[in-house]
Amino acid sequence: MNGEKEHPLSDIDPDATITVRVQDYAGNETEVKAEMQEPDKTAPDLRLITPENLGVDNQREVVFSGYVTDKSGVKEVTIDGKKATLEFNKENKRYEFSLSVKHKKDGYYFKHIKAVDNLGNETEIGRRYFVDTKEAKLNIKGKKKTKEDTLTVKAKVRDNFDDINVFVDGDHVYKHELSEPYGKNSFNEQIEVELELEDGKNEFEFKVVDLAGHETVKTYTVTKHEDSKEDEGEEGNEFENFFSYLFSKLWIMFGKLWTVFG
Structure with a gap:
């Protein structure tokens, strides 16, 4: 037999001397000291x-x-x-x-x-x-018409993590860092933002960036009129439009009745 042969041994005294005796078919013997090696205990x-x-x-x-x-x-x-x-x-x-x-x-x-x-x-x-697979929710509340030079609007932001950044026309206007314990704190806040207005129509891009980098973008529009009698909000406009619509329908109905009975 040529080459080397390994034999695992257990419960061996570290100070023990191991002798290996080899005999061939002709009865010839050779005796050598065995070389013991420590097993590989190196972790991957x-x-x-x-x-x-x-x-x-x-x-x-x-x-x-x-x-x-x-x-x-x-x-x-x-x-x-x-x-x-x-x-x-x-x-x-x-x-x-x-x-x-x-x-x-x-x-x-x-x-x-x-x-x-x-x-x-x-x-x-x-x-x-x-x-994080979902983008933040964004809702902007503010007047649609005003005669003021500045206007404060409210940006309602909701997300499942509280790492939130808000931008208006590219300007970083709000930051909330991720808080501990991680994953336990959602975000649900109303953020006030002051806007500077010019005469006429003003458009502002609101952008919310969440923990995963999802972007939620909405455009807010407000018109500045120097001769406005009073500031008008979004709800006021809807109220006025409803009565205009109702009045027009009543006028058409009255015209038809006048044609029949008049």
Whole structure:
């Protein structure tokens, strides 16, 4: 027999001397001291690329991907117990893994990622991240006509996370940072914004950017008249339009009755 042969031994005193005796078919014997080697207890080197720590995914199917290096080879990689696909990259000399994890709803999540090598050594890490698939809700309340040079409007903003930024015509007018405990605080606030007006029609672009970068955009229009008798709100205009419509219908009906009976 040529070459080397390994034999695992258990319960061996570290100070013991192991002798190996080899005999061939002719009865020739050779006796040598065995060289004992410590078993490989090095844990796999596990690296997770996606999702990023405290990262935000705007889809409910999140891809976990990364790679593992280990001299003995990698047996498996799991995410919360589910096995990821594992492929050896010869060029980079590492095992690359990937697994898509579906989520039923938006929220703040924590997952365990574990790698096991061929000798049973393990490495485990955790990853915290957000899933945010919905844009913020935006409603703007303010007068439609005024004679003032400035006007304060109210922007009602709602979202499932409280990381909110508000822009008016590109200017950053409001910021609310994400608060702890993460994922437990939604946002539902009314934000007052003062607008400077010019004579005639004024249009303003309101934009809300949420945690995932979703943008909600609405245009607010107000007309400034120097000769306005009084400021008019949106509700006042609707009230006036209703009575104008009712009066016109009554006038048409009266005209028809006059034709028949007049």
